[in-house]
Amino acid sequence: MFNKFFPDEYMASTYVISFEKLYKEGYRGVIFDIDNTLVPHGAPADERAKKLFARLEKIGFQSCLLSNNQEPRVKMFNQDIQTNYIYNAHKPSTKNYVKAMEKMGTDKENTLFVGDQLFTDVWGAKRAGIRNILVKPIHPKEEIQIVLKRYLERIVLFFYKKEQKKSS
Template sequence: MSKFLFPTEYYDSTYSIDFEQYYSLGYRAVLFDIDNTLVPHNFASDDKSVALMKRLKEIGFKICLVSNNKEERVASFNEFLQVEYIYKAGKPKASGYIKAMEKLGTTKGNTIFVGDQLYTDIWGANNAGIHSILVKPIDKHEEIQIVLKRLIEKPIIWLYLMKHKMKTKRS
């Protein structure tokens, strides 16, 4: 029923993902949503997100932020990360993800996407045919339109967990 909204995997946090394992499996690029995936909504990049990008680069990953935000928000967030980015990505359309892979020179088969929302992030990654990882949102305090989306996401996440008979991956 909701397979297009089901992530490939589900983690407690972006920061609990074993990216070294994904690299060993042949993945070479990670695409990220920003708000509530890397930092709370509308926050600047922080020490944790900067350290993660540095670690991913050291592993050998190419990185791109894929955001529906305006360029000003994405560019300022990226100031200390220094990775590629796509703004006004149009998620859940596949075009922003495809543009990111073209920028990085990667393919659907070796690219991962990490995001916190089913109806934009995961749906879009699935539309693009790439490995999708859903993470729990960092901050519970969100704008009303996102709070409403979270309410309709809950039964889909429940179905996903029942189908996979597993809990989220923790570290």
């Protein structure tokens, strides 16, 4: 029942993902959520985020930010990153996942998505046919509608972890 919301992978942080390994596996584009995936909610790009995007570029990755936030928020974060971005994305709608791949010149087979929410980020990526990595939120302070979704996410993640144990 919950399988359609299960992430392809679940990791502690964006910053522990082996992007070098993913590049060797043939991935060429990474789509990122911003808030609580790369930085705490509403924060500008910090040194860690700046280094990550420099590293991705050096490896050979194309990247794109895909956010449900409005343009001023996304533009502020992207100021020091200077990558592709799409704001007001209406995730989990698949339209802007496709648009992000067009901007990067990638396709479903060589693109992956990294985000912190199951019902917007992961579900949208799954529906678009893109490999996805769910990461734990960076900071507990979130808007009320996200806090409420987190309770439902815990239920889905309980069953996800139970399924993972069975298959290992």
